[in-house]
Amino acid sequence: MRPSNRRAAAGALALFAVAALAAPAVAERPSGPGRGHGGEAAPKVALFGSTCRTSVRGSRVVAYCHNPYPVSDIVRLHTECDRWWDIDADGSPVEVGPAQTVRLTDRCWKEVRRAWVSHHRM
Structure with a gap:
């Protein structure tokens, strides 16, 4: 691979990484209080760790x-x-x-x- 192609590939990779970090996280809202899609109960997340x-x-x-x-x-x-x-x-x-x-x-x-x-x- 020529040096100019390496630089272009490295630049594209860096641009992709920055775009992935800057993109806002999209969260779906549950369909009811404490409910997931279709009315089933949302899974409980156990908090853990000192x-x-x-x-x-x-x-x-x-x-x-x-x-x-x-x-x-x-x-x-x-x-x-x-x-x-x-x-x-x-x-x-x-x-x-x-x-x-x-x-x-x-x-x-x-x-x-x-x-x-x-x-x-x-």
Whole structure:
């Protein structure tokens, strides 16, 4: 492919991406209160998942997870260490009940490359 064709293809792709992001979302209105099309009940969306704040200071990781929903959440802290000889860790699963906050901690011997929290339904 010639450079000018590559530029044209990249420009068209970028234009398509911007147009897709800028297009307004069209939502259909249900035919009645709490109803979908044809009068059937609309599906309920279960709210789920704790909100977690993770901070790294030196070789230590701390995450606070708060669950604002009425369904329990199982959270787990994962730590990836920067040095090749330092062992990465997956913490134990911890249940976060409704309206509860838990503190998760971990550490590396040296620097932390990244840390994240995974969520699982009860």
